[in-house]
Amino acid sequence: MRLSGISLNNLRRRKGKMVFLTLGLFIGVATVVTMFSITQAMKADTERKLDQYGANIVITPKSNDLALVYGDIAIPGVTYDVKELKQEDADAILTIKNKENIATVAPKLLGAADVEGKQVLLVGVNFPSEIRLKRWWDIQGREPEGPNDVLLGHLAAEKLRKSSGDSINIGETEYTVAGVLKEIGSQDDSLIYGDLRTVQRNLGKEGKLSLIEVSALCSTCPIEEIVSQITEKLPGAKVSALRQAVMAREQTIEQLGNFSLAVSVVVLLIGALIVLTTMMSSVNERTREIGIFRAIGFRKSHVMTIILFEALAVSSLGGLLGWIGGMLASSLIAPRLAQLTVGVQWDPLLGIAAIVLAIFVGMGSSVYPAVRASNLDPAEALRSI
Amino acid sequence: MALIEATGLTKQYNTNGVPVEALRNASLSIDAGEFIALMGPSGSGKSTLLSILGAMNPPTSGKLIVDTISVYDLTVEMRADFRHEYLGFVFQQLQLIPYLSAVENTMLPLAITRRSHKEQTDMAIWALERVGLADKAARLPDQLSGGEQGRVAIARAIVNEPPILLADEPTGSLDSRTGQEVMDLFKSLNEGGLTLIMVTHNPENAPFASRVVQIRDGCMIEGVGALR
Ligand SMILES: Nc1ncnc2c1ncn2[C@@H]1O[C@H](COP(=O)(O)OP(=O)(O)O)[C@@H](O)[C@H]1O
Numbered sequence: 001m002r003l004s005g006i007s008l009n010n011l012r013r014r015k016g017k018m019v020f021l022t023l024g025l026f027i028g029v030a031t032v033v034t035m036f037s038i039t040q041a042m043k044a045d046t047e048r049k050l051d052q053y054g055a056n057i058v059i060t061p062k063s064n065d066l067a068l069v070y071g072d073i074a075i076p077g078v079t080y081d082v083k084e085l086k087q088e089d090a091d092a093i094l095t096i097k098n099k100e101n102i103a104t105v106a107p108k109l110l111g112a113a114d115v116e117g118k119q120v121l122l123v124g125v126n127f128p129s130e131i132r133l134k135r136w137w138d139i140q141g142r143e144p145e146g147p148n149d150v151l152l153g154h155l156a157a158e159k160l161r162k163s164s165g166d167s168i169n170i171g172e173t174e175y176t177v178a179g180v181l182k183e184i185g186s187q188d189d190s191l192i193y194g195d196l197r198t199v200q201r202n203l204g205k206e207g208k209l210s211l212i213e214v215s216a217l218c219s220t221c222p223i224e225e226i227v228s229q230i231t232e233k234l235p236g237a238k239v240s241a242l243r244q245a246v247m248a249r250e251q252t253i254e255q256l257g258n259f260s261l262a263v264s265v266v267v268l269l270i271g272a273l274i275v276l277t278t279m280m281s282s283v284n285e286r287t288r289e290i291g292i293f294r295a296i297g298f299r300k301s302h303v304m305t306i307i308l309f310e311a312l313a314v315s316s317l318g319g320l321l322g323w324i325g326g327m328l329a330s331s332l333i334a335p336r337l338a339q340l341t342v343g344v345q346w347d348p349l350l351g352i353a354a355i356v357l358a359i360f361v362g363m364g365s366s367v368y369p370a371v372r373a374s375n376l377d378p379a380e381a382l383r384s385i
Numbered sequence: 386m387a388l389i390e391a392t393g394l395t396k397q398y399n400t401n402g403v404p405v406e407a408l409r410n411a412s413l414s415i416d417a418g419e420f421i422a423l424m425g426p427s428g429s430g431k432s433t434l435l436s437i438l439g440a441m442n443p444p445t446s447g448k449l450i451v452d453t454i455s456v457y458d459l460t461v462e463m464r465a466d467f468r469h470e471y472l473g474f475v476f477q478q479l480q481l482i483p484y485l486s487a488v489e490n491t492m493l494p495l496a497i498t499r500r501s502h503k504e505q506t507d508m509a510i511w512a513l514e515r516v517g518l519a520d521k522a523a524r525l526p527d528q529l530s531g532g533e534q535g536r537v538a539i540a541r542a543i544v545n546e547p548p549i550l551l552a553d554e555p556t557g558s559l560d561s562r563t564g565q566e567v568m569d570l571f572k573s574l575n576e577g578g579l580t581l582i583m584v585t586h587n588p589e590n591a592p593f594a595s596r597v598v599q600i601r602d603g604c605m606i607e608g609v610g611a612l613r
């Protein structure tokens with residue numbers, strides 16, 4: 001028999017106490033695991049859906065001429081051919097270190113065009129990424145497919161008296177109006193959106209871009225980090241973060257994380273308190289027993305070992321069960337949470353972390369009872385029957 | 386030199402600031418192989434003296450030398466090692482660990498040694514055979530009678546063959562027949578060379594001892610010197 005054998009025998013034959021201790025740790029760890037895995041799932045979900053919120057980084061050419069304003073962004077070089085971005089610049093964005101955090105790259109070319117006698121601002125876009133980026137677009141008609149399909153902003157359609165299915169002459173070329181955007185209430189309403197390559201050819205600016213909108217989310221690093229990585233790749237461009245959109249998004253996740261942390265800490269503290277009081281009362285009940293251990297020559301450290309080994313065994317069990325329970329709970333809860341499409345992942349690393357956490361809490365709160373037990377005076381302990 | 390040399394042992398307890406002299410200037414010399422019966426009325430200081438001799442209760446003043454070791458000059462942990470090596474204990478009652486079987490209780494002192502499980506079991510079975518309980522090795526304490534529990538405690542006290550056995554009223558909770566059995570067991574252990582110090586208030590036990598030490602109000606009054 002080893003000291004651990006004494007501990008295990010005690011746990012085996014005092015099942016009630018063991019079940020109580022395990023339960024205390026189980027509830028604590030299960031809550032932490034549930035909170036953690038749901039937060040993780042929500043983070044992953046947000047990252048997947050981040051295009052929904054629109055772009056959060058805008059890349060424009062470096063120039064001092066303020067020539068044109070697109071949204072809130074000044075676009076130099078629309079009227080003057082100063083510096084322009086190139087298609088390669090858009091490709092280079094996907095080579096930065098944090099490229100996994102780039103969800104969408106939407107390059108654009110802007111230019112004034114003559115449309116049936118009227119001056120209109122024409123925007124060449126990559127339709128699939130543009131539509132993914134502008135989730136608020138509501139197209140009446142169909143999505144553009146061919147190179148000569150265009151989308152009209154609400155005001156542009158009104159001004160030109162066009163609706164979906166009509167043909168439209170821009171410059172010398174004939175296009176088809178695939179759809180009209182419902183009123184947005186911004187400058188987008190007066191624009192005509194065409195296929196990027198076609199517009200580039202039409203404006204005589206093959207391979208050139210006026211701006212690139214990027215949608216990125218980095219939950220583990222600040223958006224500034226991504227901005228600086230892009231700046232490094234594109235020294236001739238001005239890369240700016242649209243702070244507000246990003247901050248709101250990161251704040252939501254951070255708040256969720258903080259909430260989970262607070263709940264976890266409280267529940268773990270309760271678990272620790274349960275372990276502490278149960279262990280304390282167990283030590284008091286075992287006063288005479290500990291006196292016998294000490295009388296037959298067990299050192300203080302031997303008594304500590306017996307009690308801490310019990311805590312270790314119970315904590316490991318509580319941690320393992322807590323992990324399993326927490327994962328089951330979060331797989332049940334996660335799909336019920338609004339719009340969560342990313343499932344909960346069974347990560348064995350989280351399991352190990354859960355067990356380590358349980359051991360940390362369980363043994364941590366058993367140290368004081370163990371010290372108390374080992375400091376019992378054997379003569380005194382044997383006197384009290 | 387005697388195996389145990391106690392000189393000028395005094396023990397003062399403080400209960401709520403009131404000092405109680407449990408032992409006054411007790412000196413005692415015990416040779417190897419003696420069987421001492423420590424007798425006296427309740428509250429006279431017998432248990433106090435035994436726990437001091439048992440290296441568990443530092444005296445207020447005085448000295449205890451066992452086998453040339455000055456016991457109370459050792460650190461607390463070294464005194465635990467000393468108890469492990471030199472002493473076996475038998476108490477009056479409730480002395481078995483309730484969740485360990487008879488054989489596990491018996492091998493308890495071996496749990497802190499490096500001996501293999503097989504070796505430990507063999508030694509524990511040997512000790513249980515000495516007390517005539519090998520057939521009940523697997524039982525838990527509450528499945529044993531009071532006398533059987535006492536014998537398991539004796540098996541535990543002798544399992545690693547210490548030179549000295551200390552017993553505090555070992556027959557106190559037993560009926561006279563089983564008490565007699567325990568005393569016979571002590572007698573034969575003593576004949577095997579074990580030095581025995583036993584606290585008892587039962588005069589029937591006195592004849593088993595080689596020497597009776599009487600104690601009254603913390604003072605020794607009889608049988609202090611060693612028998613030659
Ligand atoms: N740990 C203690 N604290 C306070 N008083 C004690 C303690 N142990 C013993 N005493 C007192 O010392 C005296 C002797 O006790 P004890 O040695 O137990 O006597 P005996 O075993 O002969 O009955 C008693 O008055 C008892 O109340």
Ligand SMILES: [Mg+2]
Binds near residue numbers: 431432433
């Ligand atoms: Mg007593």
